[in-house]
Amino acid sequence: MPDGQVLEFSGVTKRFGAVTAVSGFSARVEPGVVTGFLGPNGAGKTTTLRILLGLVRASEGTATIGGQPYAKLRHPLQAVGAVLEASSFHPGRTAANHLKVYAQAAGLPAGRVDDALATVGLAEVAGRKVGGFSLGMRQRLGLAYALLGDPGVLVLDEPANGLDPEGIKWMRGLLRELARQGRTVLVSSHLLAEVQQTADALLIISQGRLVFQGHIDELTDPTEYVTVVDSPDRAALTAALREAGLDYEVLRSGLTVRSGDTLDVGRVAAAAGIALSTLQRRGPGLEEVFLDLVNGARVHASAGAPIAGVPIAAPVDAEAEAPAEAAAAPAAEPAPVDEPAPVDEPAPAEEPAAVDEPVGEESVVETDAAIVVEAADTPATEDADARATEDALDEALGAPAATTPDEAVGEAPADEAVRETPADGAPADDAPADDALPHASFAVATTGIIEVIPDGMAPDDPAPDDAPAGAESEPEATGHVWAMPAAASADAETAPAVDETVGAELVEDTADEAPVEETADDVWPPAEPRTEADEEADRFFSAFDAGDGEPAPDAPTTEGDDPAPDEGAGDDPPAASDTGDAPAEHEGGEQR
Amino acid sequence: MSLVAASRSEVTKQFTTSAWWILAIVLVVYVGSTAAGLAALFSALATGAIAGEAGSPQFDGTAIPPIVYSLAASIGYVFPLLVGTLMVTTEFRHKTLTPTFLATPRRGVALGAKVVVGILMGVVFAVIALVSSLAPGAAFIAGFGLDTAFASSDTWALIGRTVLALVLWTLVGVGIGTLVRNQVVAIVIVLAFTQFIEPIARAAASLVDGLGDVVNYLPGAASDALVGASIFTGLAGQTAATGAAPLEWWGGGIVLAVYALVFLILGSLVSWRRDVS
Numbered sequence: 001m002p003d004g005q006v007l008e009f010s011g012v013t014k015r016f017g018a019v020t021a022v023s024g025f026s027a028r029v030e031p032g033v034v035t036g037f038l039g040p041n042g043a044g045k046t047t048t049l050r051i052l053l054g055l056v057r058a059s060e061g062t063a064t065i066g067g068q069p070y071a072k073l074r075h076p077l078q079a080v081g082a083v084l085e086a087s088s089f090h091p092g093r094t095a096a097n098h099l100k101v102y103a104q105a106a107g108l109p110a111g112r113v114d115d116a117l118a119t120v121g122l123a124e125v126a127g128r129k130v131g132g133f134s135l136g137m138r139q140r141l142g143l144a145y146a147l148l149g150d151p152g153v154l155v156l157d158e159p160a161n162g163l164d165p166e167g168i169k170w171m172r173g174l175l176r177e178l179a180r181q182g183r184t185v186l187v188s189s190h191l192l193a194e195v196q197q198t199a200d201a202l203l204i205i206s207q208g209r210l211v212f213q214g215h216i217d218e219l220t221d222p223t224e225y226v227t228v229v230d231s232p233d234r235a236a237l238t239a240a241l242r243e244a245g246l247d248y249e250v251l252r253s254g255l256t257v258r259s260g261d262t263l264d265v266g267r268v269a270a271a272a273g274i275a276l277s278t279l280q281r282r283g284p285g286l287e288e289v290f291l292d293l294v295n296g297a298r299v300h301a302s303a304g305a306p307i308a309g310v311p312i313a314a315p316v317d318a319e320a321e322a323p324a325e326a327a328a329a330p331a332a333e334p335a336p337v338d339e340p341a342p343v344d345e346p347a348p349a350e351e352p353a354a355v356d357e358p359v360g361e362e363s364v365v366e367t368d369a370a371i372v373v374e375a376a377d378t379p380a381t382e383d384a385d386a387r388a389t390e391d392a393l394d395e396a397l398g399a400p401a402a403t404t405p406d407e408a409v410g411e412a413p414a415d416e417a418v419r420e421t422p423a424d425g426a427p428a429d430d431a432p433a434d435d436a437l438p439h440a441s442f443a444v445a446t447t448g449i450i451e452v453i454p455d456g457m458a459p460d461d462p463a464p465d466d467a468p469a470g471a472e473s474e475p476e477a478t479g480h481v482w483a484m485p486a487a488a489s490a491d492a493e494t495a496p497a498v499d500e501t502v503g504a505e506l507v508e509d510t511a512d513e514a515p516v517e518e519t520a521d522d523v524w525p526p527a528e529p530r531t532e533a534d535e536e537a538d539r540f541f542s543a544f545d546a547g548d549g550e551p552a553p554d555a556p557t558t559e560g561d562d563p564a565p566d567e568g569a570g571d572d573p574p575a576a577s578d579t580g581d582a583p584a585e586h587e588g589g590e591q592r
Numbered sequence: 593m594s595l596v597a598a599s600r601s602e603v604t605k606q607f608t609t610s611a612w613w614i615l616a617i618v619l620v621v622y623v624g625s626t627a628a629g630l631a632a633l634f635s636a637l638a639t640g641a642i643a644g645e646a647g648s649p650q651f652d653g654t655a656i657p658p659i660v661y662s663l664a665a666s667i668g669y670v671f672p673l674l675v676g677t678l679m680v681t682t683e684f685r686h687k688t689l690t691p692t693f694l695a696t697p698r699r700g701v702a703l704g705a706k707v708v709v710g711i712l713m714g715v716v717f718a719v720i721a722l723v724s725s726l727a728p729g730a731a732f733i734a735g736f737g738l739d740t741a742f743a744s745s746d747t748w749a750l751i752g753r754t755v756l757a758l759v760l761w762t763l764v765g766v767g768i769g770t771l772v773r774n775q776v777v778a779i780v781i782v783l784a785f786t787q788f789i790e791p792i793a794r795a796a797a798s799l800v801d802g803l804g805d806v807v808n809y810l811p812g813a814a815s816d817a818l819v820g821a822s823i824f825t826g827l828a829g830q831t832a833a834t835g836a837a838p839l840e841w842w843g844g845g846i847v848l849a850v851y852a853l854v855f856l857i858l859g860s861l862v863s864w865r866r867d868v869s
Contacts, residue, residue, distance in 0.1 A: 046869070054697045055690060056867040071697040082694055088687045090609055097608035105601035105695035145691055 002078065002152035003185035004031025005066030007052060012061035014047050014208075021047045023208040025061070029186050029201070031152070034179045036199030036216070037188040040294055044208040045188040046084070049157050053082055065153055081146030086138040086162055091131025095122055095141050098130055099148060106149055116144040120168075135162030143171075153184040160194050164230035174196045192290040206294040213302040219289050227262040227271065230254030230278035240272035241265070254278045391393040597703035598696045598837050602679075606713060611678055618719065619671040620724045623663055628728035630823070631660045635736035658750055658821035659743035660729035664721035665754045666822040669815055670786045672717040672758045676710050676765020677782055680859075681775035689868050703770065703864055708855065710766045714759030720752055721758060750820050753841060757815045760848045764811065767855020786812065794824060808839055811851050817844025 007029035014022040022044040029035045040044045050056040052063040062069065065080055073079045089098055099113040117123045120140040125133070130141065139162045146154055154175070161439065175198050179185045186514035189195045195202065204212035212219065230253065231237040237255065241248050246265065248255040254277075257265050261514045262281040269276050292298035606612055606790045636642040639655045683689045696702040730740040765782070772778040790812045797807040807813055816822035817839040825838060839847065 050867070050869060053694060056869060057694055073697065076697050077695050080694075085687065086688055088690045090605075090682065090686045090688055092609040092611075093605075095606070097604065101601050101604045101608065102691055102695045104604055105598050105692070107597045 002150060002183070004152045005079070006030060007063070007065055007153065007155075007184060007186060009063045010061055010065070011049065012051055013059050014044070014051060014056065015059045021203075021208050022051070025205065025208065025210050025440060027203050027210055027213050029203070031184040032179060032182050032184045034175050034187060034198045035201040035203060036192075036195030037186055037203045037205070038192055038195055038290060039188075039190065039205035041190050043190075043205045043294070045190075046157055047208075048188075048205065049084065049155055049188060051081070052155065053080065054086075055084075075106065075149065077102065077108065077149035079149070079151055079152065080155060081137075081149060081151040082155040082157075083142040083146045083159050084155075084157045085378075086135055086142055089130040089133075089138065089141065092129055094127050094129055095133070095144075096126040098141065100146060104146055105527075108149055112148055112150070116147045119147055119174075120144040136164055136167050139163055140167070143174075151183070152187070154178060156185075156187045158188055158190070160189065160191075168194075168459040169524050192287045199416055204290060204293050205448075206296070210291045211296075212300040214300075216286070218302070219286055219300075222282055225281055225283040227257040227260070227265045228254045228278060228280045228282055229257060229265050229276060231269065231276050233272050233274055236272065236274050237269060237276075240268050240274060243272075244268040327402060337372055368571055442448070525592050593699050594698070595704050595708070598701055599708045601692075601695070603703045603710040603712065606675075606679065609682075611682070612675065612713070615671050615675055616717070616720050619668055619721055623668045623721055623724040624728050625673060626667060627660050627663045627725040628732055631656065631729040631732035631744075631755070632736075632748065634659070635733050635738055638738065639736050641736065644691060653738045654741070656733055656738060657729070657747060661722075661725055661747065661825055662754065662816075662819050662821040663729070663838045664718070664725040665819045666816055666824060667760060668717075668721035668725070669761045669812070670782065671721065672714050673765040673768075673782055673786065674779065675713050675717060676762035676767075677769040677772075677778045678775070679706055679710060679713070679766055680769030681773060681778045684773045685775040685865040693868055699865055700860070703856075703860055706766050706770075707763060710762045711759050712766035714762035715755060717736025717762070718755040718758035719738065722754060726751075747809060753819050753845075756845060757818045757848065758820075760852050761811075761815065763852035764855060767852055767857075767859050771855055771862065773863055791824075809847055811848055814839060814844040814851075817841060818848060837868070853861065 009025050009027045012022055012025040013020065025044070025048055037045055037049070047056055048063075051058045052065070054071065065073065070076060070080065081560065093101075095117060096113055100110065103110060103113050114123065114126070117126050120143050122137065122140055126135065130138065133141065139159065143156075143159065146156070156175075159171055159175075163171060175185050175187060179200075184212060187195060200216060202212060202214065202216050202219065203210060228251070229237065229241075229248075234255070238248065238250075241255065241257065244264075246257050246268065247259050248257045262279065266276070266279050269279070289298065293300060355396055599715065633642075634656045635653075638656060683692060688710070692702060696705070733740050768782065769778055772781060790810050793803075793810060794807050794813060797803040808817070812824075816825055818841050820841050838844070
């Protein structure tokens with residue numbers, strides 16, 4: 001088996017006329033892990049991959065595979081397999097002939113064509129013209145092309161596009177297995193949720209620049225985790241928590257406890273004999289962190305330099321501080337990270353069990369996320385204004401806003417701040433805020449401030465405002481000043497929440513179907529550990545089924561036509577990107 | 593080595609889609625029926641089976657075979673030209689250049705393979721075209737009791753030069769395809785030029801002084817010169833009606849080869865090395 005090679009981008013820049021598609025992109029992709037290559041549409045992912053593959057010439061810089069540019073590879077298809085788009089076929093050519101053309105060009109034995117088709121589950125339709133293929137089948141054929149030379153490096157551009165959930169699951173399993181074999185796997189996507197399931201390492205690109213490089217865990221800060229707990233007997237629960245000295249905030253979906261461990265919270269409840277309906281640990285949403293990175297609201301040290309035009313002073317600690325920014329606030333809450341992480345990451349390929357689950361598990365996770373996002377505005381805003389208060393105080397004490405916002409916020413002991421201005425319930429949601437909820441409007445207002453500060457408005461407006469005012473009256477004064485933006489941002493936050501709800505419903509649908517899929521799993525061995533034995537079995541059975549019934553292994557192929565789950569999966573992404581748009585919108589005013 | 597592999601791949605590309613046999617069938621029908629019809633007409637005129645009008649060209653029986661046989665090139669050349677064009681534009685149209693260049697990253701090699709296979713396809717289509725013109729043509733000529741001229745070495749030289757001409761046309765097509773990229777535009781250019789512009793220009797040359805010298809260097813005229821006989825020059829009575837003597841056969845061959853070479857080089861420099869996205 002061919003060894004994985006290191007892919008290295010160094011200073012890759014590509015200009016199309018006046019437009020710079022990729023700018024000074026330097027990154028390293030290691031073998032043995034799946035590396036996700038993330039970025040919004042138009043960020044330069046495809047261009048970067050095409051430069052790596054010698055299809056597009058870089059204006060500056062080099063991209064190499066095992067130290068060599070693609071064009072210098074002696075046996076390119078045996079070294080690198082690439083899936084770039086689902087439409088690179090002559091519609092009048094059969095699947096087998098399509099592969100034969102390139103097997104011949106690469107000097108590969110004809111047998112590789114059948115092997116590759118079998119691997120992707122297209123053996124049955126090898127003799128059919130590609131023109132009649134569904135998008136999912138084309139995507140599989142593209143993958144078959146990539147696997148033709150049994151390459152040590154796989155480069156896939158949005159490989160999940162057009163695949164049904166079963167196909168996506170299968171693809172993830174395959175990629176993990178290929179990485180486990182020691183190959184280099186680079187997968188691009190515009191959806192974090194997609195990559196999150198498979199990738200260990202991440203490259204995030206935005207506007208042609210690398211904004212993050214590292215392990216997926218490094219994206220978020222563990223201190224951003226909270227525990228969400230709820231009980232039918234909330235009064236007893238709140239009493240018990242108070243007694244135990246754990247601070248909490250009341251949300252629609254439960255109580256958020258920031259201090260202490262999830263285990264502590266459970267223990268308190270158990271000791272008090274309270275039956276819990278929810279006990280969950282939540283971290284910051286990777287999706288939101290991702291969006292912040294992409295929007296430039298957050299800067300990660302691994303990116304080397306901050307995005308041009310985004311005046312964030314201290315990139316080093318930015319990661320930790322970022323939650324301070326209100327844009328990030330909703331992000332900070334809905335974090336299903338912990339759930340998938342333990343299952344997917346440590347030993348993905350070795351455990352078939354881990355692979356069986358992604359779909360079901362994912363739907364659960366995403367449902368959670370969606371619910372949390374709905375509720376998230378509350379804690380987020382609270383958090384934000386708590387910090388904002390701190391911030392405002394700091395500023396009032398004379399710190400120039402422009403230089404300190406990040407640090408000030410980052411250092412603010414969030415918990416205490418929260419205690420000071422508890423549960424403002426800014427969006428005033430439906431929080432059954434029986435305990436404490438003053439200053440609702442003010443909270444929103446301060447959120448406005450927070451959002452504004454990091455992006456350079458602060459020095460102009462709030463600072464002068466702040467200076468003369470007393471520390472006490474400060475927040476309110478600014479509150480008035482920023483009432484409008486705050487309201488706007490509140491809207492912006494509501495919007496994604498709604499979208500997410502839609503997404504959640506769709507996902508829940510999928511979740512409902514989970515049992516079905518699990519039975520499917522029983523019948524059909526999980527795609528991921530598709531061993532030779534499996535394939536042999538597949539071939540064996542398909543020999544029987546030649547004409548009539550669909551053999552089990554082809555289930556994914558035929559289900560490619562099933563629109564329902566497809567749409568469910570397809571709709572989720574837009575919801576996520578809507579969330580992406582929202583912060584972008586209300587940040588637009590601040591950035592420039 | 594790599595060129596051999598790329599050429600094999602290119603051959604598979606040509607014969608795994610239906611374009612080639614559809615074009616071949618149209619070629620057979622078009623050239624075959626024209627050759628049959630003209631052979632019958634000219635033979636009838638020459639033998640007096642049909643009385644020609646007074647003043648119409650008097651056909652010498654020996655002039656008929658070259659005119660009819662050369663229909664393979666004089667009207668059939670558009671097919672190898674299209675085959676060559678499609679060899680390249682199909683790749684642009686269906687975005688198969690991406691997998692092609694991934695498998696053969698050296699673009700010069702990829703284009704070289706197309707030239708090699710273009711020569712092969714030119715030969716294949718030349719054979720098909722010659723069969724289509726020779727078989728019905730000779731049948732009617734023989735049927736009227738005239739000499740089919742198969743004993744003459746001139747006929748076989750003409751057949752050989754026809755093959756060469758059609759190979760060169762295929763390469764001109766590859767060059768045009770590389771240069772133009774867009775399949776529809778390329779086909780329109782090819783058909784408009786070969787079916788309208790050049791025939792009209794050649795017809796006009798017989799009326800306008802001095803135009804003949806220019807027209808002789810048009811690719812169609814050069815091709816006819818290379819083959820050595822053509823329905824166009826033949827009908828003009830093989831006199832210097834155009835005001836300029838046609839090029840020598842080798843001259844015509846060189847002119848046609850220059851067209852192919854110029855298009856290929858331009859295409860290779862201007863278009864073939866561009867980014868593929």
